[in-house]
Amino acid sequence: MSLPTEAGKLGSPVMDFIRNIEPIAVYVSLALEALVIGRLAHLRLARRYRFFVLYLGFDIARTLSLIFVANLDWHSRIYLWSWIVTAPIVWVTLALATIELFEHIHSQFEKEKSRALIAKTLLLLGSGIAIVLSALIGGLRDSSVVPLYRLALTVQRCVFFGCALLLLGQLAFFALAKMRLPANLSTHRRLLSVFVISLAAQRFASSASDKRIAEAANLAQVLIGCGCFVAWIIYLKAAGEMRHETQPISRAELAEIVERYEKSKELLRFGNR
16 A cells, blocks of 8 residues: 655656556555455465455455545545555555564474574564664654654655565575575465565655656555566465475485485395395
8 A cells, every 4th residue: 555755846757647647556455455355365365364355355455434524635634644544454464474484484494493583684684774874864854744744754665664574684695505485485485575575675766856756656556566466366376286296305304314225225225145
């Protein structure tokens, strides 16, 4: 859902186009979010990714209520206050969806304690950097903005930027280690990373002094979200279709397989004598 930006008369044709197309993009995004929830339920993945489903469901309800209350007038005071009141639930559900993803990833490598330790370190590092940067950028904002909105936006940046850093660190770790995950988990990890990073980038762009940048960032984030929702609908597979996928194994499990193979070869040699 788009973020409120400060009022300002931007009369260029490009900005008029953005303002005309953005409400349409928001409605399309809502429909796609509902389809993603339906797709996850159909594939029996809704319970597995329950916090992600909760985030999508609340985002739909929140956006529809804001449309009803303020008719998507992002410069109105009622929209601003409605956004502030409902923002904490968005932070919590999106953070839980990110943590939920990491729990599923770590379950694939239960014997690799070092990897879990690295992930926890990245979480702490990302959260620390996010808090510092968000506090600095929040303090540099125009003092004319509603103080409570400034506080809400700063906290939201902290949460979203921390989640984005965590997901980026996980992407880099898997790329460098050349590790594989089951297709559904890999797809969800990549798409959630793109989605959360786009949210974090849009939150920072919303404070730009040039409000054309903020308006364009709002539209770009909605369009990126639509693309992610379409990909979730298309690329997630049913559990039955995952049966023959290559599952990741740890080094200890691989060594055990090799040891059993060597023993079976010795038994065959003994039997042939």
